[in-house]
Amino acid sequence: MRRVHRRIHVAALGAVTALSVSLLSCQREEPERAELPEKSEQSENEVSSMAFKLMSPAFQDGETIPERYTCVGEDVSPLLVWEGAPEGTRSFALVVEDPDAPGGTFVHWVIFNIPGDATGLPEGVEPLEKLENGAVQGANDFRRLGYGGPCPPPGKPHRYYFILWALDRELSLGPGVTKDRLELEIEKFGGPLGEARLMGTFGR
Numbered sequence: 001m002r003r004v005h006r007r008i009h010v011a012a013l014g015a016v017t018a019l020s021v022s023l024l025s026c027q028r029e030e031p032e033r034a035e036l037p038e039k040s041e042q043s044e045n046e047v048s049s050m051a052f053k054l055m056s057p058a059f060q061d062g063e064t065i066p067e068r069y070t071c072v073g074e075d076v077s078p079l080l081v082w083e084g085a086p087e088g089t090r091s092f093a094l095v096v097e098d099p100d101a102p103g104g105t106f107v108h109w110v111i112f113n114i115p116g117d118a119t120g121l122p123e124g125v126e127p128l129e130k131l132e133n134g135a136v137q138g139a140n141d142f143r144r145l146g147y148g149g150p151c152p153p154p155g156k157p158h159r160y161y162f163i164l165w166a167l168d169r170e171l172s173l174g175p176g177v178t179k180d181r182l183e184l185e186i187e188k189f190g191g192p193l194g195e196a197r198l199m200g201t202f203g204r
Contacts, residue, residue, distance in 0.1 A: 059078070098150065159201055163196075
């Protein structure tokens with residue numbers, strides 16, 4: 001009988017040991033299966049959203065806009081360059097605005113239907129209704145066509161936002177449209193594919 005008991009005891013001990021090893025093996029394997037692909041996808045989306053950038057060799061984001069590009073100087077538009085436009089971009093639209101103006105946001109430039117393969121705008125864009133590349137210019141709040149540089153009243157410097165929208169189509173709008181009309185047209189088709197901003201300051 002003792003031998004039988006001993007065999008049963010050994011067999012039971014072996015079964016418990018095998019079960020413990022199996023459980024430990026499962027515990028070791030669990031972290032390997034607990035992958036987080038959603039985090040990886042989120043990182044890719046973040047990189048994609050950060051890739052669309054608007055820049056200018058004339059001034060860095062948050063820095064002072066040189067007088068050349070203001071009403072104090074030659075009042076010409078600065079050289080602008082961009083990169084990382086979203087896939088499917090067919091055209092670009094750009095507005096420049098001053099949210100610190102005494103009477104509310106003041107619009108300094110409206111230009112749209114910039115070709116989707118463009119990577120920038122040259123310095124000193126002429127105040128024409130339509131440029132050679134097909135881009136169309138709207139009206140600014142100086143009631144003029146094209147670019148009108150920063151021209152704040154004396155006092156604290158104002159912020160000037162250059163806002164570039166990547167669009168999945170060209171817009172059926174004519175020259176001289178306002179920023180509000182441009183935004184309505186963009187929203188009618190679901191909004192822009194992407195947005196890039198550059199901010200400069202100027203005071204006098």
